[in-house]
Amino acid sequence: MTSTAPPPALAHSPAAASPPAVRLRGLTRHHRDVRALDGVDLDFLAGTFTAVMGPSGSGKSTLLQCAAGLDRPTAGRVEVGGTALEGLSERRLTLLRRDRIGFVFQSFNLLPSLTAAQNVALPLRLAGRRPSRTEVREALARVGLAGRERHRPGELSGGQQQRVAIARALITRPAVLFGDEPTGALDSTTSREVLDMLRELVDRDGQTIVMVTHDPVAAARADRVVFLVDGRVTAELRSPTVESVAARMTALETAGTRPTDGCRAPTDPTPAAPVPTRSGSC
Template sequence: MTIQLQRTMAAELRDVTREYGGKHARVRALDGVSIAFPRGSWTAVMGPSGSGKSTLLHCAAGLEQVSSGQVLLGEQDITAASDSQLTALRRREIGFVFQSFNLIGSLTAEQNVALPLKLARQRVSTKDVRAVLASVGLAERMRHRPRELSGGQQQRVAIARAMVTRPAVLFADEPTGALDSRSARTVLDLLRHLVDSVGQTIVMVTHDPAAAARADSVVFLSDGRIVDRLVQPSTRQVADRLASLEGA
């Protein structure tokens, strides 16, 4: 199933296949996937365990090389980019948010947010770093270390860290998976705000129908293939479609 192009794309996969294993034990995690992510949109990716969700995210972000097909970031083909080129590209153009936050425990919230700029050898503006923390509601917590923050606050620091370089695409892998329901709602509200107010492009893998329903569209994978897409669905619609795939 191919999702049709609608407007300028922030990222795109064209007939992508990703295989693992040796010659006699090959596993095809992605099987001819074509999908485009419009700028300023939020796409949720769902599917049963082993359907290829995380592999799709990793290939789109340049974390894994594809076995065949093309991967584009904006108009740039990154399919055959070298490791050093991909590292530089990720630091400039891509933001990541993970379930486990991945904050450095010895650094304050402010220092964690500034880290991507330092790694990219960009000028670190204290004013800009603090502005990003303020935008996620943590202006009063900038000097706190991760152990002094709740799970939801740590995830907001992680989002601020991902946004400080103003990435073309924000990739989120189960961003609410380790949070309680109240903290999850706060994080999802923040992601929605980023899309609606600043035009951020977000691609999010999730197992939670309520989280997926906050996105503009939900793409469903099964056995490495895109099998369905829902636009602005309800939580019930997402849950029912996911259940039908898990029971297939």
């Protein structure tokens, strides 16, 4: 009797039994008299690409900052690679962010006086480690910038600068790469090139990516799209298309669920104690 071997698993569809790269439970964040996040429960599985969308002020950036350890939640639990963030001192949290978390911003945040290679090497140098030239060259080649090591940001296009920023975030081989509108400052052609590269990092290298975006085209490159309204998860799309993402966003924006100030006011009469934050927006 012959047996049939099971089909191989897709590179970007890890087994459900795999522990999540990031786990959020009951995540709540107050900004003064508003509730930017309201009891969010989410898992981001290793080796997957997740887009986070929602109307302006829905809590997307706050979610990203709390998940990446850049901001402390008012309540709830954040785990990165099985490590709970809420019990960490500022020093240990800084070390965890440095070693296990990559973050890419819309505005690139490159140092203009440094070359591409020097910008990429900066996180390791700040950690007291001298990276090898081969290590830096490989990081730049990984994002399609082989041969651009000596170029300064002013000598690179916007898309190339964002690639340098991504290489800098990946040089420490983080467990998860967070992106806050990473294609928001790029034209459509350059945006598509950066999205192709992010998709390849997931499919080829098993990188975990969580990206906030307003763009249905960008979100459609992800494995899953999570929608936030008033700090709560309202819907998810698996295997999204541009049309399905755009239709869901249109429905959310026309539903009239968002208050005029873009945030949900607390339902309890006693405001939470203030929590230090790096961002005053929600």
